Amino acid sequence: MEWLNTFIQGSLLGGIYALFAIGLSLSFGIMRLVNIAHGDLIVLSAYVAMVIGQGTGLDPISCLVIVVPLMFALGYALQRGLLNQTLSGGLLPPLLVTFGISIIIQNGLLQVFGAYTHRLQEGAIETASLQFPGGILIGVYPLVVFGVALLALGSLQLLFYRTGLGRAFRAVSDDADTAELMGVDNRKLYAVALGIAMIFTAIAGVLFAIRTNFDPAAGPIRLILAFEAVIIGGLGSMWGTLIGGMVLGIAQAVGAAVSPTWQILAGHIAFLIILIVRPSGLFPRTRD
Amino acid sequence: MTLLQTQNLSAFYGDFQALFDVNVSVEQGETVAIIGANGAGKTTFLRAVAGALQTAPQMVLFDGQPVGDKTAHDIVRLGIAMAPEGRRLFPSLSVEENLLLGGHSKRPGPWNLQRVYDLFPRLRELRHLPATDLSGGQQQMTTVGRALMSNPRLLLCDELSLGLAPVIIRDIYDCLGKITAEGTTVVLVEQDVNRALDASVRFYCFQEGRLALTAPTKGFDRAAISAAYFGM
Amino acid sequence: METVRVERGTRASRIFALVAVIALAALVALPWWGDAGDMRLIAEMAYYLALAQLWNLLAGYAGLVSVGQQAYVGLGGYVLFYLTGALSVNVYVALLLAAPFAGLLSIPVSIAVFRLRGAYFAVGTWVVSEVFALAASLIPVLGGGSGLSLTPDIMREIAPDRADRDMILYLMSLATAVVVFAIAYLLLRSRHGLALTAIRDSEPASASLGVNTFRTKFIIYIVTAMCTALVGGLIFLQKLRISPEAGFSINDWTVVVIFMVVIGGIGTIEGPFIGMLVFIVLRELLADYGSYYLILMGAIAIVVMLRAPSGIWGWVSNRFNIQLFPVGRRLALVDWLR
Numbered sequence: 019m020e021w022l023n024t025f026i027q028g029s030l031l032g033g034i035y036a037l038f039a040i041g042l043s044l045s046f047g048i049m050r051l052v053n054i055a056h057g058d059l060i061v062l063s064a065y066v067a068m069v070i071g072q073g074t075g076l077d078p079i080s081c082l083v084i085v086v087p088l089m090f091a092l093g094y095a096l097q098r099g100l101l102n103q104t105l106s107g108g109l110l111p112p113l114l115v116t117f118g119i120s121i122i123i124q125n126g127l128l129q130v131f132g133a134y135t136h137r138l139q140e141g142a143i144e145t146a147s148l149q150f151p152g153g154i155l156i157g158v159y160p161l162v163v164f165g166v167a168l169l170a171l172g173s174l175q176l177l178f179y180r181t182g183l184g185r186a187f188r189a190v191s192d193d194a195d196t197a198e199l200m201g202v203d204n205r206k207l208y209a210v211a212l213g214i215a216m217i218f219t220a221i222a223g224v225l226f227a228i229r230t231n232f233d234p235a236a237g238p239i240r241l242i243l244a245f246e247a248v249i250i251g252g253l254g255s256m257w258g259t260l261i262g263g264m265v266l267g268i269a270q271a272v273g274a275a276v277s278p279t280w281q282i283l284a285g286h287i288a289f290l291i292i293l294i295v296r297p298s299g300l301f302p303r304t305r306d
Numbered sequence: 307m308t309l310l311q312t313q314n315l316s317a318f319y320g321d322f323q324a325l326f327d328v329n330v331s332v333e334q335g336e337t338v339a340i341i342g343a344n345g346a347g348k349t350t351f352l353r354a355v356a357g358a359l360q361t362a363p364q365m366v367l368f369d370g371q372p373v374g375d376k377t378a379h380d381i382v383r384l385g386i387a388m389a390p391e392g393r394r395l396f397p398s399l400s401v402e403e404n405l406l407l408g409g410h411s412k413r414p415g416p417w418n419l420q421r422v423y424d425l426f427p428r429l430r431e432l433r434h435l436p437a438t439d440l441s442g443g444q445q446q447m448t449t450v451g452r453a454l455m456s457n458p459r460l461l462l463c464d465e466l467s468l469g470l471a472p473v474i475i476r477d478i479y480d481c482l483g484k485i486t487a488e489g490t491t492v493v494l495v496e497q498d499v500n501r502a503l504d505a506s507v508r509f510y511c512f513q514e515g516r517l518a519l520t521a522p523t524k525g526f527d528r529a530a531i532s533a534a535y536f537g538m
Numbered sequence: 539m540e541t542v543r544v545e546r547g548t549r550a551s552r553i554f555a556l557v558a559v560i561a562l563a564a565l566v567a568l569p570w571w572g573d574a575g576d577m578r579l580i581a582e583m584a585y586y587l588a589l590a591q592l593w594n595l596l597a598g599y600a601g602l603v604s605v606g607q608q609a610y611v612g613l614g615g616y617v618l619f620y621l622t623g624a625l626s627v628n629v630y631v632a633l634l635l636a637a638p639f640a641g642l643l644s645i646p647v648s649i650a651v652f653r654l655r656g657a658y659f660a661v662g663t664w665v666v667s668e669v670f671a672l673a674a675s676l677i678p679v680l681g682g683g684s685g686l687s688l689t690p691d692i693m694r695e696i697a698p699d700r701a702d703r704d705m706i707l708y709l710m711s712l713a714t715a716v717v718v719f720a721i722a723y724l725l726l727r728s729r730h731g732l733a734l735t736a737i738r739d740s741e742p743a744s745a746s747l748g749v750n751t752f753r754t755k756f757i758i759y760i761v762t763a764m765c766t767a768l769v770g771g772l773i774f775l776q777k778l779r780i781s782p783e784a785g786f787s788i789n790d791w792t793v794v795v796i797f798m799v800v801i802g803g804i805g806t807i808e809g810p811f812i813g814m815l816v817f818i819v820l821r822e823l824l825a826d827y828g829s830y831y832l833i834l835m836g837a838i839a840i841v842v843m844l845r846a847p848s849g850i851w852g853w854v855s856n857r858f859n860i861q862l863f864p865v866g867r868r869l870a871l872v873d874w875l876r
Contacts, residue, residue: 052657118840125829188398196394201382201411283672297653
């Protein structure tokens with residue numbers, strides 16, 4: 019039964035990893051941009067929620083009402099103002115510019131908030147758990163987060179396959195030049211894409227910060243976790259990312275069951291094994 | 307009235323000059339053909355007009371307005387649409403979604419999904435299939451339909467007949483006839499010289515990025531065209 | 539009568555070579571006219587320069603943008619500390635052994651990360667360095683989370699006297715920077731360098747011309763791993779302590795190195811040197827303002843990438859047509875007008 023518990027905890031962990039990964043997937047899928055600052059933007063969202071929470075007295079999840087539009091606007095402005103200029107220069111500019119942004123965010127947060135760790139307090143839901151027969155204990159919060167991940171992926175599915183905007187995203191992802199010839203304003207579309215990516219990044223940031231301590235340097239590991247979920251699941255597949263996140267979570271849970279300090283390492287090792295054995299991931303879909 | 311006019315149009319790919327002082331003029335409602343060997347600059351010309359390639363503003367005049375430096379999506383909004391060489395349909399989209407994408411700019415006009423299906427009835431049956439699953443001829447129809455969905459005043463057709471069987475080509479050109487009957491101005495680039503000349507009232511022959519010959523198609527001596535085509 | 543000749547040097551480079559030799563002589567003599575603080579600073583500049591040249595070789599020439607070279611910096615340090623501490627190996631031998639050790643380890647690493655391209659390759663290398671850091675913190679003989687220290691008798695193997703030790707370590711740093719510089723320069727002047735530049739300019743084109751792109755990149759990755767580990771060993775030899783956090787710190791060993799190369803001029807030999815100077819100057823100027831200098835360097839790197847992608851040196855070199863370390867080959871017209 020212990021192993022079933024481990025399996026379930028790990029699977030639910032896939033929820034937050036999938037949420038981490040959505041923003042990264044979106045910007046790669048639509049703009050072919052790997053945003054090195056992605057993890058730091060997750061952490062930035064947590065800090066923004068913290069400040070708004072302190073200012074308004076709202077609980078973190080309610081703060082999302084303000085944080086999400088703010089981060090959407092930031093994403094839109096970042097893409098429109100800065101990142102759009104990097105798209106035609108080859109490999110180095112997007113990578114190095116987002117790397118620069120990452121360092122600026124980390125050190126900016128460090129200067130403003132110091133190196134202290136924080137956590138967002140949401141209340142009783144953090145520790146509540148549901149009892150199931152056979153000694154299975156499932157935390158309510160991980161279940162909620164997993165549910166949010168499902169909702170997020172479902173809503174993206176709707177966006178991509180049932181709306182004009184989603185159609186434009188898919189067209190641009192296929193062939194940006196021809197899309198432009200058909201009347202699509204690529205530059206504006208990319209900005210909207212990063213804005214939407216930031217919506218999910220903001221949600222991921224707040225949800226993770228309720229359960230996990232965060233500090234200005236917490237970004238890179240989030241980027242790596244998102245990245246591992248995407249690669250394990252397979253580039254280009256949204257639902258594959260959820261599976262990838264779950265595989266990662268299960269590997270980590272198994273590692274943690276052996277010894278708590280092995281958790282993250284177990285995830286990395288699972289990632290590297292899959293990379294060597296099945297490099298295109300479990301459900302690859304992208305044509306490049 | 308003159309719908310499209312290029313003035314000393316020169317175009318570059320980086321340091322490489324592909325067009326040299328090209329002067330072309332197209333009246334509203336006309337169908338004009340552009341012919342020439344591979345590499346003569348025909349597609350480059352269309353891309354410059356469509357905004358895929360930026361030039362000096364005055365080099366391309368549309369309805370009297372300088373548009374040479376405008377981006378492609380702005381030019382679609384002004385009323386120029388392209389059926390690109392090689393079809394360039396979106397593989398992730400169905401036939402219908404490709405058509406709808408063509409209407410992204412939401413320009414008002416007579417063309418909509420129903421009318422495109424009326425023009426190409428076969429597409430109605432195939433509309434939910436991935437666009438790249440279709441045969442060459444059906445894909446070509448989709449490409450043209452996609453361009454029509456933006457209700458263009460000027461339709462640019464690049465190599466409609468490429469890779470298609472003669473009977474299919476004939477069908478497509480019949481449809482083209484119906485499109486021009488609505489008053490749409492058409493510029494078509496064609497490898498198949500006879501087909502191009504049969505469909506147009508005037509032609510321009512390009513050779514190595516320059517205009518080699520232009521004349522009304524009616525009664526023109528085909529031998530003289532060969533000479534211009536091959537630069538003899 | 540030959541009308542063209544292939545030349546390597548330029549007038550600027552010949553003048554520069556003279557200046558460089560004089561400056562180098564002055565630096566070698568530093569222990570006699572400077573103090574310990576000066577030597578520490580120059581040593582630091584030297585090993586940053588070495589790391590920057592190596593990263594430049596990997597990213598600027600082979601197109602392999604790694605964000606995980608800190609893995610080999612820490613590896614070099616740990617090899618040194620473990621061999622001297624647990625196995626009582628002579629300190630110089632231990633230092634040199636860091637290279638083959640890193641070389642061997644880099645082979646399976648490259649098998650994994652070469653599956654990825656572009657920015658994904660970058661993050662993959664980052665994951666690998668995280669694995670190294672975690673492994674180091676979990677292996678008891680490596681000191682776990684608190685790491686290892688160099689005992690005084692290991693340090694006395696270098697020289698019994700503190701002042702002599704400082705001088706030797708300083709000269710070793712200088713020598714390392716010069717050697718790495720020389721390796722990079724000779725490599726790029728050679729056939730392999732030509733292959734690298736071709737790969738950088740266009741991988742498909744060079745592949746179609748018969749350049750074995752995979753093997754070339756593989757070799758460069760292994761070689762830079764080995765050299766980076768050597769530099770890492772040297773760095774921690776001077777720091778006397780190593781821990782997983784310090785040894786594999788991306789901020790200390792990769793972030794600043796990347797900024798140096800990008801700002802100085804990626805893909806040029808002169809660039810990393812300029813970038814290193816900019817970094818040191820900024821860091822000293824903004825020393826009282828916490829990590830603002832990092833924010834500033836980040837902003838400068840972004841601006842450079844967008845407006846002057848070939849960096850400061852690239853801009854200067856293009857504008858004034860200067861090359862101080864000629865790696866290309868020029869055709870000189872000889873006797874044409876006679």
